Amino acid sequence: MIKINFDKGKIIVSMALCFLAAVIALYAWLYKDLIFKLASTVWVLVAARVFYLRIQQLNRCRKGIAALTIAQDALLNNSTLGPQQIPWTDIDCFVTGLYRTTSIFIKLKDSSLLRKEKTNRFVRLLSFIDRNLSTKPGSLWIDIDVINIREQDLMSLLKQKLES
Numbered sequence: 001m002i003k004i005n006f007d008k009g010k011i012i013v014s015m016a017l018c019f020l021a022a023v024i025a026l027y028a029w030l031y032k033d034l035i036f037k038l039a040s041t042v043w044v045l046v047a048a049r050v051f052y053l054r055i056q057q058l059n060r061c062r063k064g065i066a067a068l069t070i071a072q073d074a075l076l077n078n079s080t081l082g083p084q085q086i087p088w089t090d091i092d093c094f095v096t097g098l099y100r101t102t103s104i105f106i107k108l109k110d111s112s113l114l115r116k117e118k119t120n121r122f123v124r125l126l127s128f129i130d131r132n133l134s135t136k137p138g139s140l141w142i143d144i145d146v147i148n149i150r151e152q153d154l155m156s157l158l159k160q161k162l163e164s
Contacts, residue, residue, distance in 0.1 A: 002157070003066035006079075007148040011058045014145060018051040053081055057146050067147040068154075070161055077106070079143035086140075094158050096151065104142040104155065
């Protein structure tokens with residue numbers, strides 16, 4: 001079993017950037033025209049979603065929970081809003097270079113295999129925002145921004161495990 005941990009420093013920097021983005025959007029909302037108000041409202045919602053995700057990741061980091069656990073039978077992804085365990089037999093491949101440049105997408109053989117979990121209302125709202133900003137489920141992204149391994153190293157590790 002291989003455990004890849006969160007990088008606390010990267011999480012904190014990302015949280016600071018989200019806060020800064022929200023402050024700039026709030027300024028635009030208060031002092032600019034209607035079009036800026038609409039755009040800044042969307043910007044604040046996106047920043048709030050990322051900030052909430054970073055809080056969840058920071059809490060997991062403090063508890064000693066690994067961002068990724070590569071086990072013999074499954075991949076456990078804790079870098080998403082809700083932890084997602086995916087059996088290796090359900091994974092088709094790993095994809096990079098999509099619009100989320102600092103993430104790896106886990107492509108499933110059958111997308112109906114995606115587990116639906118009960119969540120609270122706030123998480124459902126954030127998931128709704130994510131679903132409408134992305135064509136791919138948020139729970140199938142590995143967030144490279146906050147883990148302590150380089151993307152190339154992780155990709156080779158994941159491909160090696162998938163092929164074995």
